[in-house]
Amino acid sequence: MEPTPAMPTATPPSTRRAPLLVVRDLRTRLRTERGELTAVDGVSFTIAEGETFGIVGESGSGKSVLGRTVMGLHTTGAGTTVTGSVLFDGVDVHAIGSSGRRALWGSRLGMVFQDPMTALNPVKKVGAHLTETVRKHQRLDRAKARARAEELLRLVGIPEPRRRFGQYPHELSGGMRQRVVIAMALANHPKLLIADEPTTALDVTVQKQILDLLADLRTELGMAIVLISHDLGVVAGRTDRVAVMYAGRIVETAPAAELFSRPRHRYTEALLASIPKLADPPHSRLEAIEGAPPDMVAPAPGCAFAPRCRHADATCHELAAEPVAAADSPRHVFACHHPASEGAMR
Numbered sequence: 250m251e252p253t254p255a256m257p258t259a260t261p262p263s264t265r266r267a268p269l270l271v272v273r274d275l276r277t278r279l280r281t282e283r284g285e286l287t288a289v290d291g292v293s294f295t296i297a298e299g300e301t302f303g304i305v306g307e308s309g310s311g312k313s314v315l316g317r318t319v320m321g322l323h324t325t326g327a328g329t330t331v332t333g334s335v336l337f338d339g340v341d342v343h344a345i346g347s348s349g350r351r352a353l354w355g356s357r358l359g360m361v362f363q364d365p366m367t368a369l370n371p372v373k374k375v376g377a378h379l380t381e382t383v384r385k386h387q388r389l390d391r392a393k394a395r396a397r398a399e400e401l402l403r404l405v406g407i408p409e410p411r412r413r414f415g416q417y418p419h420e421l422s423g424g425m426r427q428r429v430v431i432a433m434a435l436a437n438h439p440k441l442l443i444a445d446e447p448t449t450a451l452d453v454t455v456q457k458q459i460l461d462l463l464a465d466l467r468t469e470l471g472m473a474i475v476l477i478s479h480d481l482g483v484v485a486g487r488t489d490r491v492a493v494m495y496a497g498r499i500v501e502t503a504p505a506a507e508l509f510s511r512p513r514h515r516y517t518e519a520l521l522a523s524i525p526k527l528a529d530p531p532h533s534r535l536e537a538i539e540g541a542p543p544d545m546v547a548p549a550p551g552c553a554f555a556p557r558c559r560h561a562d563a564t565c566h567e568l569a570a571e572p573v574a575a576a577d578s579p580r581h582v583f584a585c586h587h588p589a590s591e592g593a594m595r
């Protein structure tokens with residue numbers, strides 16, 4: 250895990266920009282051997298054009314299923330039920346059918362996953378990956394597609410793009426492969442890039458390079474980014490706003506700087522206490538969150554975090570809190586019966 254850097258920079262309020270993505274009451278249920286599992290449980294959020302939105306939470310909290318449902322990779326059918334809506338750039342992703350979604354993917358909506366090899370064909374050269382992606386959505390002759398592909402390789406910081414063109418994915422390092430996937434995702438000028446754990450498979454130095462690259466590209470190209478990670482250190486300082494997921498729900502959303510300095514939900518507070526900080530003296534003890542996340546096949550009533558929360562009382566075990574905005578910060582929303590106090594600072 251990357252240590253949390255110093256205080257993240259404040260960012261302009263997204264409310265001034267038009268909404269690009271509007272997710273409303275999204276629920277994704279997956280059929281499993283043990284019964285139906287609610288992986289995403291009534292999630293709503295909005296992302297503005299050009300905004301960077303982080304989604305964090307422990308493993309199994311539903312981040313990936315949420316990302317995939319937003320993209321329309323999880324849709325109703327064959328063991329999956331999706332309700333609620335995803336409006337991307339004015340298009341209802343779940344109402345346009347699979348051909349409509351295919352037209353969207355790789356054009357206005359780009360995606361990057363943890364393992365670059367899932368997006369790369371091992372028997373196809375780097376150049377072919379890129380030119381085919383470019384020509385799928387733009388009418389360009391071979392020479393122009395090749396020029397665009399080389400430009401993309403340069404954009405993502407791949408040296409000697411001509412030489413790389415003729416190489417196979419296995420001839421590249423993990424970091425270089427992820428750069429190629431990012432180049433493919435950017436080929437057709439997406440308005441939104443969804444990056445799901447894009448650096449988890451890479452070593453720490455390369456992780457930082459790729460995350461910095463995404464931040465630079467966002468500034469240069471003006472696209473919005475959803476950055477999904479289990480690692481708070483990854484989203485800190487690189488996102489405008491952050492949503493914290495627990496057991497399929499967003500339990501807290503806030504401008505990034507505020508979330509890290511004044512967490513309100515007790516889960517966010519515990520999560521922050523469990524990561525190392527640069528200011529910590531060496532060998533200082535981290536507070537691990539005791540217990541395990543709940544079973545999403547048979548969830549108990551009340552707040553899903555209550556069994557692990559030292560502030561929980563009878564109400565928490567019986568009734569889930571409704572999301573409310575902080576009195577002094579309308580964009581800071583949390584669903585907790587006993588939030589950390591206004592002045593709580595770490």
Ligand SMILES: Nc1ncnc2c1ncn2[C@@H]1O[C@H](COP(=O)(O)OP(=O)(O)OP(=O)(O)O)[C@@H](O)[C@H]1O
Binds near residue numbers: 281306311312315
């Ligand atoms: N295809 C599937 N079929 C059945 N259950 C699934 C499927 N995909 C995910 N799940 C379950 O849905 C829940 C949410 O998983 P998800 O992968 O979204 O979590 P996550 O927060 O992204 O975790 P991680 O960081 O480990 O990927 C988990 O309980 C997981 O086991």
